Amino acid sequence: MTGSTNEQETTTDRGASSRSVSPYRAGLGAKCPSCGEGKLFENGLSVRQQCDVCGFDLSAADPGDGAQVFVILIMGALTALMGFIVVGALHWPLWAVALSLFVFIMAGSIWMLRVFKALLIALQFHHDAREGALGGEDE
Numbered sequence: 136m137t138g139s140t141n142e143q144e145t146t147t148d149r150g151a152s153s154r155s156v157s158p159y160r161a162g163l164g165a166k167c168p169s170c171g172e173g174k175l176f177e178n179g180l181s182v183r184q185q186c187d188v189c190g191f192d193l194s195a196a197d198p199g200d201g202a203q204v205f206v207i208l209i210m211g212a213l214t215a216l217m218g219f220i221v222v223g224a225l226h227w228p229l230w231a232v233a234l235s236l237f238v239f240i241m242a243g244s245i246w247m248l249r250v251f252k253a254l255l256i257a258l259q260f261h262h263d264a265r266e267g268a269l270g271g272e273d274e
């Protein structure tokens with residue numbers, strides 16, 4: 136009961152229509168953080184300048200190196216586990232190990248980079264995260 140009241144307060148507090156889209160749904164689907172329908176990426180991993188559906192300005196989206204850190208750590212652990220399995224348990228020939236791990240790393244990293252980058256951008260917009268400013272003299 137109190138959880139739903141809290142949620143209502145925060146959504147009315149925020150006011151902006153961009154807050155109605157779940158950042159997790161938009162992020163996991165690589166969709167626009169404002170409308171949740173337009174595509175976030177063009178040409179693989181490049182973030183669009185603006186949303187095709189709602190015209191939301193995406194040029195300020197900057198996840199930095201955050202997504203890469205998650206992908207390196209997760210894919211490193213998964214690749215090591217997969218390496219142990221195919222070498223130790225399945226006894227695959229070396230060429231098959233190299234080929235399978237290469238394909239796994241490339242496909243997994245690109246897919247995971249899209250997901251994490253989109254998720255970080257969606258969370259950035261959802262929480263109004265931006266660079267800090269001293270005293271507000273700039274604006």
Ligand SMILES: [Zn+2]
Nearest residue numbers: 167170186189
């Ligand atoms: Zn949009």
